[in-house]
Amino acid sequence: MTDQLISMVIACTRDCYDTCIFDENYKPLNIFPINGFTCARGGRADLIRNERNRVTSAYIDGKEVSVDEAIKYVAKLLREVIKRNPARILRTDYDGNQGLLTWYYPDRLFNVIGASQTDRSICSAEGHAAIKAHYGTSMGALPEDFIKYKAAVFWAFPASVSAPHIWALFIKKFKVAIDVRLSDTAKKSDKAVIVKPGTDVFLAIGIIKVLIEEGLVEGKVRHFEELVSYVGRFSLDYLSRVSGVSVDDIRWLAEFYHDHKPLTLIGFALGRSLNGGDAIGMISLIPALVGLERGYYYSNSLGWGNRL
Structure with a gap:
């Protein structure tokens, strides 16, 4: 089957x-x-x-050869290494293979030969771990859930160019983009908030601080008292100065979350920045604080736990 x-x-x-x-x-x-x-x-x-744009040849040591010859050459190398120590073969790939078949199906080959593998992440594993620390899983909203939201926050998530089908679901809804530059998604959103690179965690702390101190919390999170104590160490002026986001915009974002209950789409790009994992974890707490269950979307791949 x-x-x-x-x-x-x-x-x-x-x-x-x-x-x-x-x-x-x-x-x-x-x-x-x-x-x-x-x-x-x-x-x-x-x-x-078409033939003009399809790859029809490969290169071995700078010499052009047929694809069939290249496959035989790689198979020969693999056989030689497998005989000595298959763990010396390192398999790695990333986002170019996000389909369940294209991502997981090749595992069969590399598992059989006993090859070493990476954690399948260049910039997303820390985000999964950070969200899991708060929720026990990194599983967020499903695509089927997106329709019920009347607004969205695209936080370092370039949906208009990298996720057009997700973007299409929100095209007529209120959209906020948080990014380090005026990206295509930011330009096409109803409001754009520009944050200094690597300071998203400070902006998230600011939003949480306002939610707590202005009595806008409607949901529960783990270790809430510790969170209250932690965000209380920072002043809004300091968080504004570090993040580059005005105090007025920080307050606006907190009130927007409270009033409109948007879905928060968290981009992998955060994992490539300073404090990336901390930022992703802190951002994921905001929906829960305003009473949303799984009100974020990061990547559900590790939540499914699929292995073919």
């Missing part, structure tokens, strides 16, 4: 959140949340399928 399913599925392997799937004629399947369309790159899949 598994082999039959694999033969029927054509999945886009481009680096984005959506991982569109197609029928045998390369037409996008109308399965939620894909909604029957692809991004601009996926829409020109014909440029990849």
